[in-house]
Amino acid sequence: MKIKKGYRLRSLGKEYILVAEGLEASDASQMVSLNETAAFLWKAVEDKEFDAAMLTQILLDEYDVARETAEKDVAMLLQTWKEAHLIEE
Amino acid sequence: MKKTYCVAGHKFSVVMPDNDVAWNEMYSYEPFDCEDPSGCLFTAELLDVMPDTSGKQMVKVSCEGPDMPRIELYECNDEWLMEIAPVMEAPVRVFLLTDKAFTKARFRVLGSMHFSLGTVLMLMYAFATARKNTLLMHASVTMKDGKGYVFLGKSGTGKSTHSQLWINNIEGCSLLNDDNPVMRVMDDGEVRVFGSPWSGKTPCYHNVDVPVGAIVNLHQAKKNAIRRLSLVEAYAAMYVSFSGYRFIKEMADGLHATNEKVVSSVPCFALDCLPNAEAAWLCHKTVAQ
Numbered sequence: 001m002k003i004k005k006g007y008r009l010r011s012l013g014k015e016y017i018l019v020a021e022g023l024e025a026s027d028a029s030q031m032v033s034l035n036e037t038a039a040f041l042w043k044a045v046e047d048k049e050f051d052a053a054m055l056t057q058i059l060l061d062e063y064d065v066a067r068e069t070a071e072k073d074v075a076m077l078l079q080t081w082k083e084a085h086l087i088e089e
Numbered sequence: 090m091k092k093t094y095c096v097a098g099h100k101f102s103v104v105m106p107d108n109d110v111a112w113n114e115m116y117s118y119e120p121f122d123c124e125d126p127s128g129c130l131f132t133a134e135l136l137d138v139m140p141d142t143s144g145k146q147m148v149k150v151s152c153e154g155p156d157m158p159r160i161e162l163y164e165c166n167d168e169w170l171m172e173i174a175p176v177m178e179a180p181v182r183v184f185l186l187t188d189k190a191f192t193k194a195r196f197r198v199l200g201s202m203h204f205s206l207g208t209v210l211m212l213m214y215a216f217a218t219a220r221k222n223t224l225l226m227h228a229s230v231t232m233k234d235g236k237g238y239v240f241l242g243k244s245g246t247g248k249s250t251h252s253q254l255w256i257n258n259i260e261g262c263s264l265l266n267d268d269n270p271v272m273r274v275m276d277d278g279e280v281r282v283f284g285s286p287w288s289g290k291t292p293c294y295h296n297v298d299v300p301v302g303a304i305v306n307l308h309q310a311k312k313n314a315i316r317r318l319s320l321v322e323a324y325a326a327m328y329v330s331f332s333g334y335r336f337i338k339e340m341a342d343g344l345h346a347t348n349e350k351v352v353s354s355v356p357c358f359a360l361d362c363l364p365n366a367e368a369a370w371l372c373h374k375t376v377a378q
Contacts (some may be wrong), residue, residue: 010345013320018343019328021335023149029329033321069340 001087002049008032009042018042018086032084037063038077052078093210094124097283097298099218102126104134111135114203117286120296130217133194135207140186140195145170147148149336154244158208162334171212173227177202185209185234185248187271191216194245203371211269211287221341222274222350224331230265230282231255235276236302237265237282241330247364248305249291254369256306265299266293272301303356303376311360314366317376323357325347 006022016039023047034042037059044058052074059070081087090107092115092195100123105111145163152159155177157344161247163170165186173183187193194213198205215225229240229248233255238250255262268289270282284295306318306326318326327348336342358376362368 012324012349015321015326019335019341021341027307028151030336031328041280065099065140 001044001051002088003042003081004057004086004088007086009039009046011039029050030084034054037073041074041077091126092118092372093123093213094118094121094130096121096214097218097223097273099214099221099223099332100126100129101214102129102132103206103210104132106135106137109135110338111198111202111206116208117292117294120284120294121286124314129140130221131192131213132346133196133213136195136197139197140184142170142184142186156244160212167231170180173205173286175200182307183208185212187216194229207287215331216340219333219340219356220314221273222343222346224272224327224347224349224351226270226272226330227268227330228270230270230284231262232265232297232299233259233262233302233373235299236377237270238297238302239270239282239304240307241304241326242307243329244321246309247362248307249250249289250364251305251307251360251362251372254364254366255373258366258369259373263298264291264293265295266312267293272347272351274347278350278354280351280355301351303358304351305358305360305372305376308359308361311336312361313363313365313371314361315371318357318359320352322359323352324356326357326359 003010006020006025007075008021010019016034020028022029025079036042041055041058055074060064060067091102091104093102111120142165144357145165148162150161159174159177161172169187169189171185174181182203184197186195191213196209229252230237231252240251242248252264256264266284266288269285269287271285272282274280280301281298282301283298286294288294306347333340333344360372
């Protein structure tokens with residue numbers, strides 16, 4: 001899968017938001033807030049093909065977390081991104 | 090003839106033939122007359138012939154609602170070309186050509202001069218000030234005790250109505266602007282709101298500015314309730330209340346920086362409201378502290 005074009009990640013204080021600033025974005029008023037971990041993963045795979053296993057590995061490399069927890073977190077995050085139409089297969 | 094105006098501390102000039110009747114449509118700009126034309130951000134010149142727009146390339150079409158102008162943006166010989174219709178389903182009535190730095194605009198008008206001048210100058214103003222800690226807002230602003238209370242909301246939500254409710258039910262309130270005030274983060278970090286020559290259907294063109302007391306995002310509801318917005322919620326409420334071409338990175342970066350400064354320093358609220366005096370009292374009691 002791949003992140004759709006047209007989004008930009010912006011920091012706001014200690015938080016992160018995705019804004020649909022690009023011409024490619026279908027809904028220019030769309031905005032999604034991300035926590036620090038989600039923002040970190042977004043930056044890591046912004047312009048590449050990726051899958052759940054790859055995101056899990058990135059999490060394991062960066063954070064001291066059990067594989068099972070990382071897999072669960074990644075599954076939840078991907079679900080959220082899919083529901084927000086942020087990724088394409 | 091060339092005349093210069095100063096809105097929220099930003100100057101611009103309008104160039105039109107001496108005796109053109111179009112000058113009669115500039116009454117709302119008179120409070121913003123400025124003698125000294127130096128340091129203008131942009132000049133807008135009225136053309137009496139159609140500019141050459143052959144070779145134009147479509148970039149995007151935007152329209153924020155059925156009753157809002159439709160703007161077709163093209164790239165044309167290394168300039169931006171905007172072809173503007175008064176509402177979504179109408180033919181193009183204004184052609185606006187500008188350099189990409191938004192310093193020099195030429196425009197050709199086929200329809201209403203009042204609509205055209207307002208639209209051309211508002212667009213140019215918003216684009217030329219986007220990187221200067223300035224936001225041309227869609228909002229209604231009421232003043233009370235030397236502060237401005239900025240009411241946001243989608244078209245038809247009742248921003249103007251809420252301003253009127255403050256004015257009719259709370260001592261010492263007055264309207265600063267009813268549609269397009271300017272918000273600016275000053276060099277010392279203070280956020281101020283300014284009147285402008287653009288105020289929708291309400292003739293309210295005050296060259297006055299005050300510090301912002303609070304920003305309130307309005308929603309119609311069956312009962313009145315108010316709550317403080319988080320930083321992200323406030324950013325999102327503001328984000329849809331000013332415009333700009335965000336695909337132009339420098340513009341998006343400028344607007345983001347200004348919005349972040351505004352919502353970090355001004356208290357922002359969400360008000361569920363009925364169009365009644367109680368809504369104004371609740372809002373005033375909560376936000377004017």
